[in-house]
Amino acid sequence: MWDRYRLAHEVSIAGSRGRRDKGRMNPYDPGKDPFAHPSSSLGYLTRIAFRRFSRALEKRTLEQGVSSGQWRFLRVLWQEEGLTQRELSLRVGMREPTTVVALRGLEKSGFVERRPSTDDRRKVHVYLTPHARSLRGALAPAIADVNAVATAGMTDAEVRTLKRLLTLVGENLLKAGGDGEATTEA
Amino acid sequence: MWDRYRLAHEVSIAGSRGRRDKGRMNPYDPGKDPFAHPSSSLGYLTRIAFRRFSRALEKRTLEQGVSSGQWRFLRVLWQEEGLTQRELSLRVGMREPTTVVALRGLEKSGFVERRPSTDDRRKVHVYLTPHARSLRGALAPAIADVNAVATAGMTDAEVRTLKRLLTLVGENLLKAGGDGEATTEA
DNA sequence: TATCATTCCATAGTATACTAACTATTTTGC
């Protein structure tokens, strides 16, 4: 049944050899698809790596009741408190509605306080609670641990290359997207 | 206020110089934290890259009503129909409950058919509908497009290095995780 | 000053992804 499908498919591909695909010079040829296998795509590799990063991080932070998603916001706030929600979204690299929901949770868990701005009624500033501040020593280094695990067996140069290339990937896709996504960490 | 916090924090770090952190040789020193900034962590870089990949892919597949999440399953099924749900989960790199929900959606959208196994009452096999099969030529190459965009400005050797290192990251984290996560693409 | 454009956050809805636990079926070991 699967074999019959494959044969029928190959016949139909052969039959359309004289025609050009829209916007593409050659028709799609499954036999020659270098991306047929998931692990040949950077999309797949980044997805798997990211998921495993999150799980490894969480393993180190859940004792203190901090999820990997929460940790990402705390990291930025440990560096600088009082940011607006919008600024926080930009720093963490997430859409604003996601930040709204996340901060709600962080507030509920007693990690942050949201205070309205005194000079702009639209803005809300985010501050750490003393409890969250006290967790910095224990939790901020978690990411160093996880990065060390992730890069075991690599030279320093390879680590640098990996970061450089991943950054380029992100920039290329952002540029090509043109969807106004902002992720400035300036 | 933020400056006062910083000063107080530095004083307390200096005051605890004689004591050792639990399981760590040196107390956490924010001034020396190489991972203070998100973009210095592979976790962040992989997350951003993956998200942008998904969006770029979706831009090419949504015309045919296929989300990036659905495309991931279709890719595997274009290669091999009739897999069980469990096998599909392994190939795509997702947990089984996620696959259940995804396949429900794919079935609803008319892309797949789930059929109970004839020799094992526990198993369900997944097949493409003729419609989903007909989309292969148009949608399977999308990932090649996106990978080309992502790797613009890289040499072939750099692309190979990036894939090799990302694969190593994933393997390192899997090994260290020891959480029985299975992602075999054999 | 009035109007329009932009900004900031919030809401609503949906998709994606996981963990924990459950049910039914099959396999294994005695």
Added chain:
DNA sequence: GCAAAATAGTTAGTATACTATGGAATGATA
């Protein structure tokens, strides 16, 4: 042959992430 263990899919619940949209406040312009 039977009980225990393993397997396959499902359900329930929750977190994460996005798009589209709305309301209020502020900034820009005429």
